[in-house]
Amino acid sequence: MTEWIVVVLAGFLGGMLNAVAGGGSFITLPALVLVGVPPVAANTTGTAALLPGYIASAWRFRREIEYPKGLGFRSVSVVALLGGSIGAVTLLLTSDQVFSALIPWLILLSTTAFIVGPKLMGFKRPVSGRLAKHRGRSQVQAINIAALMVICIYGGYFNGGMGIILLAAFGLMGQNNLLGMNGLKNIVSALLTVIAVIIYTIGGTVKLEYLLILGVGSVVGGYVGAGLAYRVSQLYLRRLIIVIGCLMAAGFFLNG
Template sequence: MIDVLIFFVGAWAGAQNALAGGGSFLILPTLMLSGLDARAANVTSCVALFPAQIATGWTGRALAAGANGLSLKVLFAISVVGGGVGAVVLLITPSAFFSRLLPWLVLFATLIFAWGSFFRKKTETPRRLSARGAAAVQFLISVYGGYFGGGIGFMMMAALTLAGQNARVAGATKNVLAGVINAAAVAIFLFAPDLHMRQAVTTSLGAVIGGVVGAKMLHHIDEKILRVFVVIIGGALTVGLFYRAA
């Protein structure tokens, strides 16, 4: 019965990611409900969502580009190293400590998602990041992405536009780099005892199907409503995790 629930939540999350993002907010508590601790749920969720992320990045790869003197290959390398570092740090983090940290991570990711969805001014022309600054920011985002990952899409969109990319190119580039960050993390998580393969495969199958359906529905659903829904789910999950950790 729990596998059926995981599959359908995975499908819902896949569609949510294709339409507006924030699908991990649905998968994480469902995996924890199935009996996984917080760290195992995070590891399993990362592996489960990886195929869909690779498909998304591959689809838009032609638009991906470097930024402000940094080639795409350099950003690629930074993302691989950062994602691997974040994954290793996660695996050496005691599970009990990660359980106490998780509510803060979800709160941070929810706030980043809300800012990127409703408050960030897309037409403003702020001060640009230097090449060195862009490299440092991408590395920090990559480490965070390998460790937890919630909100990295909006973080990279902000960083890449600050580094001079337009929104369309930044969107394609962040999809490619998100896949790269998770590839580094997944390569490490595949050998971790925290990975629960049955739940990962079940979630992944649902997410891929949901992602295809979501992509087809992209022009028929109000994205703002979905983003409000993600913020509500993220807020509820934050409250629930703080209550559980108390």
């Protein structure tokens, strides 16, 4: 009974964090490992369960969605699906032993993104006047696509902290509307997770006995989190997620 309570709470909290700023995998991955799921399967199952939360959050933010320069729904969709596929296949080729060793480092990477992300979101590339006009669309589009592709590959492999990494990237791409960035973040997350989950399922790593209950929790948490994003201080939320990330990384290092 206790393990199901742990899984339900993990799904709810993971969906809520993902909706607001990312970091849901900081909760779902350790929770599933705690109840005895192998590391790779814990990652794939947790990612699969958080998918409905991404969709619910994207729907909640649908009126605020904005795209970076040179990108639209079609190009973002192609990049997200391709990157998610590459990351998912790479994960399936990784053994539980190797992935266990990588987990604390991946969490630390994600936590670092939470720390530096807000600063990167406020950074603007100095492109001006005639240079922006002649170099603008093609080169900026190529850079944005390449950056998004790398992030989507990472998301298909691990998913942890992907939300804040996406937000930071959108900031570097010139966006400054946090609600619009959150909406786009959830669309990208949903698309790459859809294809990743299909590949995970074909690979037989998704634990169906935990998927449904974790998924229901993530839907509720995702919708609640999207509502909280309009009212709760982003600064305090990020600080909380950073603390959670550090604690989880330390726990995996100590148990490794």
